[in-house]
Amino acid sequence: MTAIQKDPDNPIAHLSREDIEQIGRELDAIRQEVLDTRGEEDAAYIRGLIDTQRKLELGSRGVLLFSLFPPAWLVGTAGLTVAKILENMEIGHNVMHGQWDWMRDPKIHSTTWEWDNASPADLWKHSHNEIHHTYTNVIGKDHDLGYGIMRVDEDQRWVPFYLGQPAWNLINAFLFEYSIAAYDLQLKKNWKGRKENPEFQAKAKQVMKKIRTQMTKDYVVHPALSGPSAPTTLAANLTANLVRNLWTHSVIMCGHFPEGVATFEKKSIDGETHDDWYVRQMLGAANIKGSPAMHVMTGNLSFQIEHHLFPDLPSNRYQEISPKVRDIFERYDLPYAEGSLPGQVASAWKKVIRLSLPDDTLGKAKSLLGFGRKKKEADIHEIRPERLEARAA
Amino acid sequence: MGALAERVATPLLPSDYVDLLSPLASSAELRGKVVGVLPETVDSATLIIKPGRTWKGHRPGQYIRVGVDINGVRRWRAYSLTSSPERPDGNLTITVKTIEEGLVSNHLVHRIRTGTVIQLDQATGDFTLGEQRRRKQLFVTAGSGITPVMGMLRGHSEDLEGSVLIHSAPTGRDVIFGRELRGIADEGRIELIEIHTDRAGMLNPANLAAMVPDLAEREIRACGPTGMLDSIEAHLETIGLAHRLRTERFRPAVVVTGEGGTIHFTVSDVNAQGDGATPILDVGEEAGVLMPSGCRMGICFGCVSRLREGAVRDLRTGEVTTATTGDEIQIQTCVSAAAGTCQIEL
Ligand SMILES: Cc1cc2nc3c(=O)[nH]c(=O)nc-3n(C[C@H](O)[C@H](O)[C@H](O)COP(=O)(O)OP(=O)(O)OC[C@H]3O[C@@H](n4cnc5c(N)ncnc54)[C@H](O)[C@@H]3O)c2cc1C
Ligand code: FES
Numbered sequence: 001m002t003a004i005q006k007d008p009d010n011p012i013a014h015l016s017r018e019d020i021e022q023i024g025r026e027l028d029a030i031r032q033e034v035l036d037t038r039g040e041e042d043a044a045y046i047r048g049l050i051d052t053q054r055k056l057e058l059g060s061r062g063v064l065l066f067s068l069f070p071p072a073w074l075v076g077t078a079g080l081t082v083a084k085i086l087e088n089m090e091i092g093h094n095v096m097h098g099q100w101d102w103m104r105d106p107k108i109h110s111t112t113w114e115w116d117n118a119s120p121a122d123l124w125k126h127s128h129n130e131i132h133h134t135y136t137n138v139i140g141k142d143h144d145l146g147y148g149i150m151r152v153d154e155d156q157r158w159v160p161f162y163l164g165q166p167a168w169n170l171i172n173a174f175l176f177e178y179s180i181a182a183y184d185l186q187l188k189k190n191w192k193g194r195k196e197n198p199e200f201q202a203k204a205k206q207v208m209k210k211i212r213t214q215m216t217k218d219y220v221v222h223p224a225l226s227g228p229s230a231p232t233t234l235a236a237n238l239t240a241n242l243v244r245n246l247w248t249h250s251v252i253m254c255g256h257f258p259e260g261v262a263t264f265e266k267k268s269i270d271g272e273t274h275d276d277w278y279v280r281q282m283l284g285a286a287n288i289k290g291s292p293a294m295h296v297m298t299g300n301l302s303f304q305i306e307h308h309l310f311p312d313l314p315s316n317r318y319q320e321i322s323p324k325v326r327d328i329f330e331r332y333d334l335p336y337a338e339g340s341l342p343g344q345v346a347s348a349w350k351k352v353i354r355l356s357l358p359d360d361t362l363g364k365a366k367s368l369l370g371f372g373r374k375k376k377e378a379d380i381h382e383i384r385p386e387r388l389e390a391r392a393a
Numbered sequence: 394m395g396a397l398a399e400r401v402a403t404p405l406l407p408s409d410y411v412d413l414l415s416p417l418a419s420s421a422e423l424r425g426k427v428v429g430v431l432p433e434t435v436d437s438a439t440l441i442i443k444p445g446r447t448w449k450g451h452r453p454g455q456y457i458r459v460g461v462d463i464n465g466v467r468r469w470r471a472y473s474l475t476s477s478p479e480r481p482d483g484n485l486t487i488t489v490k491t492i493e494e495g496l497v498s499n500h501l502v503h504r505i506r507t508g509t510v511i512q513l514d515q516a517t518g519d520f521t522l523g524e525q526r527r528r529k530q531l532f533v534t535a536g537s538g539i540t541p542v543m544g545m546l547r548g549h550s551e552d553l554e555g556s557v558l559i560h561s562a563p564t565g566r567d568v569i570f571g572r573e574l575r576g577i578a579d580e581g582r583i584e585l586i587e588i589h590t591d592r593a594g595m596l597n598p599a600n601l602a603a604m605v606p607d608l609a610e611r612e613i614r615a616c617g618p619t620g621m622l623d624s625i626e627a628h629l630e631t632i633g634l635a636h637r638l639r640t641e642r643f644r645p646a647v648v649v650t651g652e653g654g655t656i657h658f659t660v661s662d663v664n665a666q667g668d669g670a671t672p673i674l675d676v677g678e679e680a681g682v683l684m685p686s687g688c689r690m691g692i693c694f695g696c697v698s699r700l701r702e703g704a705v706r707d708l709r710t711g712e713v714t715t716a717t718t719g720d721e722i723q724i725q726t727c728v729s730a731a732a733g734t735c736q737i738e739l
Contacts, residue, residue, distance in 0.1 A: 038465065039464040039465045039466075040462075040465045041465075042465055043462065043466075044465075051413065053411065054405075054409070054410065054413050058410065058413070098681065100683050101463070101681035101682075101683075102465075103465055103466055103467060104466055104467040104468075104678060104681070104683070106683050107409075107465050109658065109683055110661075111661055112683070113681055114404040114405075115405055116406060158710050171699060204401075212402070213404075214403070214404075214734030216400060217400055217401065217403050221397070221400045221401055222401065225401070386514050
């Protein structure tokens with residue numbers, strides 16, 4: 001998709017200023033309702049989850065002490081992988097968003113939390129909470145968009161470097177936690193002149209230290225504790241970290257990359273009001289449909305739209321408010337991007353591959369074969385003729 | 394061993410895993426478990442608390458801070474210890490009287506269940522007797538103000554023989570520890586004067602000399618509502634005995650409020666509106682900032698934080714403190730309110 005302002009199908013062209021303000025009020029009301037009912041049950045949820053996650057991790061690591069026996073390896077590795085995913089997604093990501101700060105528990109607070117990830121918490125919080133959530137999908141501002149190494153939007157000028165992006169993306173998936181660390185350091189931007197940049201030096205040191213302690217734990221200390229099972233425990237930890245990388249990479253891709261998610265021009269956010277920001281968040285994210293277990297394993301980022309609208313509401317509430325949010329989309333005739341996990345992953349990959357080529361290479365190829373790309377416009381006309389009439393009038 | 398445990402547990406701390414199995418065993422956090430709740434009067438109860446491993450003990454008259462989760466939110470309040478440090482089972486007690494609409498007091502008296510794990514702090518406070526306990530004492534208390542004195546009577550039972558206790562409560566049935574106090578009075582260990590204010594009216598400090606003929610020879614300790622303490626202070630001042638008086642207050646004497654302003658908590662990067670009467674501590678907590686705190690009434694300095702810029706007002710004196718960029722002025726957030734825009738380093 002091109003930046004929404006240039007898009008001939010601009011999905012918000014039909015919204016008046018009053019519409020946007022009304023959407024803002026309705027979303028504020030949804031938020032307030034959650035704030036008013038936030039309490040004991042929510043606290044019990046996160047405490048229970050943290051407790052379960054830690055016991056699962058402890059238990060799995062215990063089992064891995066005997067990982068020489070293949071069944072122990074399987075059980076331990078599976079448990080550790082799930083524990084590590086829960087720790088990063090439903091717990092770490094959300095705690096660091098400040099979703100649980102209202103409990104006033106210093107042990108579960110955005111300012112004190114450190115997570116099981118290569119990227120140190122405070123660095124991640126800055127690049128994620130401040131940059132990505134503020135500038136969501138604004139080309140040139142939101143570094144999450146293509147992570148600075150990929151072309152994920154037609155409006156990013158094509159250069160031959162992008163031919164390799166399907167490969168970059170695959171490597172990125174395997175090394176995801178390290179990519180995040182590199183990205184939080186803004187390695188690409190800071191690489192030149194890194195020697196004369198004391199701030200960068202300090203941060204880089206911090207990252208290296210975090211990576212070192214993380215690696216020591218997973219690849220030295222725990223294997224060493226396993227005695228004869230050392231090599232198999234090492235393999236188990238490696239597997240758990242790898243699977244988590246692939247999983248989180250997929251989930252994050254599903255959040256903003258699938259087709260149907262809007263991007264925005266830099267100047268379009270000049271003078272943006274809070275209500276405009278809401279609308280941008282509504283269109284700049286995509287949800288994943290699935291089971292309760294899937295939602296928890298994605299850290300409820302499967303409700304990416306709700307998360308982007310209300311990043312600091314407790315994640316266990318996203319599912320509950322999602323029908324209300326969806327209702328607003330429907331009433332204001334806005335596209336609520338949603339799909340199954342395999343569908344969204346495929347869609348995101350398709351985009352990465354398509355945009356690795358100069359514009360419309362695939363389109364041209366397709367029209368040669370007789371498939372049109374204009375279908376989308378036709379759909380909109382069919383579905384909402386009254387909107388068009390209203391606009392014409 | 395410790396270093397290895399840290400390497401194993403990172404990014405968590407080894408104590409986080411200890412907490413998982415036994416919250417009282419933690420060496421990092423002091424917690425307690427409520428092992429009993431004993432009703433005292435209709436609106437008060439004593440909580441028996443088994444303290445965690447790192448509890449360092451207390452001196453009679455001191456208080457502890459208790460953190461309880463109410464509706465998911467952790468609330469801290471101070472309560473005087475009413476148990477003797479020598480209690481054989483090692484448990485400690487606090488005795489709480491409800492306050493109308495009071496969030497924590499009502500929870501502790503009416504709703505908390507045995508088995509609940511609560512957060513604790515080590516005992517502090519200097520409303521203690523020290524060496525003076527060998528001198529003759531007069532205790533003047535009212536309502537829940539009996540609590541630190543009960544702690545002393547239990548903890549220094551031998552030294553305090555011959556003490557006088559003047560205690561005010563609406564009726565005889567409202568006297569917290571009524572039975573125990575009357576018992577030790579009957580044994581002749583202390584002299585107990587009860588003032589039942591529903592019938593007899595409030596204590597008039599001018600009558601103290603008549604009630605306690607050797608008033609001038611006694612150390613005087615008072616604990617109770619602000620009005621009572623203020624009037625005793627004023628009277629002892631006029632009769633030249635102010636130097637004998639020590640008081641314990643349960644809440645700050647707020648005298649001045651004014652215009653508020655926006656408070657920026659710089660470390661958490663949170664902005665909140667401070668209304669000029671509400672302590673910055675409460676404003677910050679409400680906004681989800683992790684605020685250090687203690688007594689919440691200006692005596693312990695547990696809440697001291699840096700004012701980086703702007704103005705705050707001391708609610709007890711009205712004094713306005715200002716800071717300009719580059720300053721780092723220490724303020725007590727529990728008794729300071731915003732007096733305009735200000736930046737707090739938290
Ligand atoms: C050193 C110290 C020792 C203390 N020891 C005891 C003790 O042994 N037993 C005990 O019951 N309490 C004690 N307190 C008081 C206790 O800490 C709480 O302030 C009290 O329980 C009220 O809390 P709350 O959450 O119920 O009321 P809140 O919900 O905080 O307040 C409700 C309303 O009551 C008012 N209020 C708050 N505190 C008081 C007060 N003390 N008197 C009158 N009105 C008040 C508030 O301004 C508010 O309007 C002590 C306080 C201090 C500082
Ligand atoms: S909390 Fe004790 S002085 Fe502020």
